[in-house]
Amino acid sequence: MALVKIAWRSIWRNRRRTLITLSSIVLCLAIAVFFIAAQHGVYDRLVDEAVRMQSGHLCVEHAEYIEAPAIDLVVRDVSALRKRIERIHGVESTKALVIGQGVAKSASGSVGVAVLGVEPEVEMRSSPLARKIVRGSYLAEEDGASAVVGAELVKKLKLDIGKKLVISSNDMGGDLVEEQLRVKGIFETGSTEVDAYVIQIPLGFARKLYGMGDGLSGEATRLGIVLADADERGEVMDGVAGLLAGEQAVRTWEEVMPDLAAFIEMDVVSNYIFQGIILFLILFTIFNTLLMSVLERKREFAVLLALGTSNGRIKIQILLESAFIALLGVAFGLLVGGLVTGYFQAEGIDLSSLMEEGMSISGFAMDMVMYPALTAELLAVLGAVVFAATLLMSLYPMGQIKRIPVADVLR
Amino acid sequence: MGDSIVWLRAVTKDYGQGDVVVRALRGIDLTLDRGDFAAVAGPSGSGKSTLLNVMSGLDRPSSGEVSLDGRDLTRLSRSELSRLRLTRIGFVFQAYNLLPVLTAYENAEYVLMMQGVPASARRERVMGLLELVGLGGMEDRFPRELSGGQQQRVAIARAIASEPALILADEPTANVDSKTAAALLDLMQQLNEEKGVTFLFSTHDRKVMARAGRLIRLVDGRIAYDGEAGSLEALDADEG
Numbered sequence: 001m002a003l004v005k006i007a008w009r010s011i012w013r014n015r016r017r018t019l020i021t022l023s024s025i026v027l028c029l030a031i032a033v034f035f036i037a038a039q040h041g042v043y044d045r046l047v048d049e050a051v052r053m054q055s056g057h058l059c060v061e062h063a064e065y066i067e068a069p070a071i072d073l074v075v076r077d078v079s080a081l082r083k084r085i086e087r088i089h090g091v092e093s094t095k096a097l098v099i100g101q102g103v104a105k106s107a108s109g110s111v112g113v114a115v116l117g118v119e120p121e122v123e124m125r126s127s128p129l130a131r132k133i134v135r136g137s138y139l140a141e142e143d144g145a146s147a148v149v150g151a152e153l154v155k156k157l158k159l160d161i162g163k164k165l166v167i168s169s170n171d172m173g174g175d176l177v178e179e180q181l182r183v184k185g186i187f188e189t190g191s192t193e194v195d196a197y198v199i200q201i202p203l204g205f206a207r208k209l210y211g212m213g214d215g216l217s218g219e220a221t222r223l224g225i226v227l228a229d230a231d232e233r234g235e236v237m238d239g240v241a242g243l244l245a246g247e248q249a250v251r252t253w254e255e256v257m258p259d260l261a262a263f264i265e266m267d268v269v270s271n272y273i274f275q276g277i278i279l280f281l282i283l284f285t286i287f288n289t290l291l292m293s294v295l296e297r298k299r300e301f302a303v304l305l306a307l308g309t310s311n312g313r314i315k316i317q318i319l320l321e322s323a324f325i326a327l328l329g330v331a332f333g334l335l336v337g338g339l340v341t342g343y344f345q346a347e348g349i350d351l352s353s354l355m356e357e358g359m360s361i362s363g364f365a366m367d368m369v370m371y372p373a374l375t376a377e378l379l380a381v382l383g384a385v386v387f388a389a390t391l392l393m394s395l396y397p398m399g400q401i402k403r404i405p406v407a408d409v410l411r
Numbered sequence: 412m413g414d415s416i417v418w419l420r421a422v423t424k425d426y427g428q429g430d431v432v433v434r435a436l437r438g439i440d441l442t443l444d445r446g447d448f449a450a451v452a453g454p455s456g457s458g459k460s461t462l463l464n465v466m467s468g469l470d471r472p473s474s475g476e477v478s479l480d481g482r483d484l485t486r487l488s489r490s491e492l493s494r495l496r497l498t499r500i501g502f503v504f505q506a507y508n509l510l511p512v513l514t515a516y517e518n519a520e521y522v523l524m525m526q527g528v529p530a531s532a533r534r535e536r537v538m539g540l541l542e543l544v545g546l547g548g549m550e551d552r553f554p555r556e557l558s559g560g561q562q563q564r565v566a567i568a569r570a571i572a573s574e575p576a577l578i579l580a581d582e583p584t585a586n587v588d589s590k591t592a593a594a595l596l597d598l599m600q601q602l603n604e605e606k607g608v609t610f611l612f613s614t615h616d617r618k619v620m621a622r623a624g625r626l627i628r629l630v631d632g633r634i635a636y637d638g639e640a641g642s643l644e645a646l647d648a649d650e651g
């Protein structure tokens with residue numbers, strides 16, 4: 001169609017301006033793709049590590065535990081329940097956890113700690129913490145009074161591999177209990193909150209410590225559910241809910257780790273602002289180009305109008321020109337952004353040289369190698385937004401056509 | 412008014428409001444007949460462009476009547492005027508007539524295309540016209556690859572392509588040298604004589620005026636002379 005031809009040639013008439021406009025769209029869009037994907041990558045990994053280290057993507061706990069965590073609010077018959085949960089499609093593994101508070105004491109002092117009773121084999125398979133042992137070794141199934149402790153706690157209590165520490169706490173009946181443990185391994189996650197505060201001990205020993213039922217009708221504070229794919233959470237959650245007794249409830253990781261959820265929420269909002277600014281820059285560039293190109297062609301349009309061309313036809317020409325610029329900019333922007341982001345997604349970006357201290361978010365150590373998470377959805381949404389906004393913005397230059405004083409311009 | 416194409420009665424045109432009104436036309440009575448080859452002359456600011464614009468419906472008169480091909484322009488809407496120009500009037504402007512992104516051929520066929528003439532019929536007519544205006548072989552050149560005179564020839568080809576009732580040309584030779592101007596006049600005259608195309612063109616150039624079959628001289632928005640171009644010398648002293 002002739003209009004398409006005229007529109008296409010028109011955008012290349014001022015080749016320099018079109019190329020500058022296209023490069024800025026491509027640059028901004030690529031930056032937006034990269035940063036949003038990087039942000040998703042950080043969150044995905046953060047959440048994945050956190051849920052694997054703690055209570056899973058979902059967990060079953062006593063219905064009242066969330067309001068007032070107490071050691072006597074337990075999930076009963078854990079062994080039977082987990083067998084049924086593990087049959088639900090999408091469940092990678094389940095992990096029984098005993099979670100208690102206590103005071104850790106050594107000859108050098110005492111510190112309040114979180115005591116985590118874990119199943120060593122399960123943790124070895126699914127938890128990043130088990131892989132972050134810097135000295136000694138992680139717990140094993142047959143271990144009794146052994147503990148792995150964080151490097152910070154080791155410093156505070158002047159502990160070492162093989163040394164003893166005493167945990168004192170209250171059991172389910174409310175009685176004061178004390179047990180002596182030997183340090184088997186020292187972990188360093190990079191997060192002060194974890195490294196200075198968490199002690200992991202074997203599940204069986206933790207049950208003994210707190211006076212919980214062991215064996216077939218074992219009890220636990222939580223039964224964590226690790227998913228193979230976090231996106232399948234909804235279906236799994238429904239499946240689990242159908243298996244529960246009245247006093248039990250299934251929780252999401254956001255409910256169990258509100259701090260982390262709140263942090264991500266906040267970070268997402270602040271990133272919206274950043275993304276908004278980038279988007280504004282793209283759109284401003286396009287708008288400026290569209291308007292300039294119409295205003296400087298007043299005479300050209302006046303000739304066409306004088307010859308009897310309708311306003312509508314010229315408006316369609318402008319719309320087509322805008323669409324071409326948007327289409328080219330979006331296509332190349334997504335291509336460049338996608339390729340660059342995809343490269344780093346495969347290779348990873350090592351941030352350790354930037355942040356020697358390491359970084360932790362809401363108690364969870366960040367991996368120093370970042371992997372952006374690029375999705376087709378992200379590309380589609382960004383592309384569609386820029387494209388649609390461009391067409392919308394071309395309404396203004398289109399409106400300028402009927403303001404052209406044809407007779408005066410041609411005089 | 413059997414053979415009249417344009418008919419103006421007591422036409423005035425004022426620009427601006429209040430104290431600063433410019434009276435560009437002050438009562439024009441004029442009839443253009445089919446086959447006229449007429450020039451509008453007059454000092455700068457005398458209202459030549461305004462007169463042409465009022466005739467084509469690009470500008471509306473402040474008072475008076477204008478009819479083109481029997482239709483009262485003052486009663487037509489903007490889009491009806493646009494449609495009328497598309498089918499009944501050909502235009503040649505002083506310069507930058509052509510769409511820079513279209514070739515000579517594409518520019519010449521533009522009006523036909525807008526009228527919905529099928530491509531094959533357009534091709535035949537436009538190729539013939541480009542040949543006629545002396546641009547055979549230059550169909551694929553873009554305006555920037557043509558001289559000013561060649562560009563005006565393309566504009567003339569475009570103007571006559573749809574066989575309009577009238578061709579209005581506002582200073583078509585103002586931007587070309589006198590040799591080119593003479594050649595353009597030859598072309599227009601040939602089209603007028605052979606094809607019976609009606610021309611009204613404005614000009615400052617006395618040589619161009621002398622070529623017209625009919626001369627209309629404007630002074631201060633009024634017609635000061637309307638007649639044979641031959642007796643021009645006696646009439647004008649202030650032309651340059």
Ligand SMILES: Nc1ncnc2c1ncn2[C@@H]1O[C@H](COP(=O)(O)OP(=O)(O)OP(=O)(O)O)[C@@H](O)[C@H]1O
Binds near residue numbers: 426455456459
């Ligand atoms: N839009 C406008 N607003 C105000 N005054 C105008 C406007 N257009 C034209 N005029 C005035 O109307 C008068 C006639 O202008 P017009 O352009 O018709 O003259 P012209 O004979 O074509 O002059 P030239 O030979 O310089 O082209 C001039 O005084 C001009 O300044």
Ligand SMILES: [Mg+2]
Binds near residue numbers: 411459461
């Ligand atoms: Mg003029």
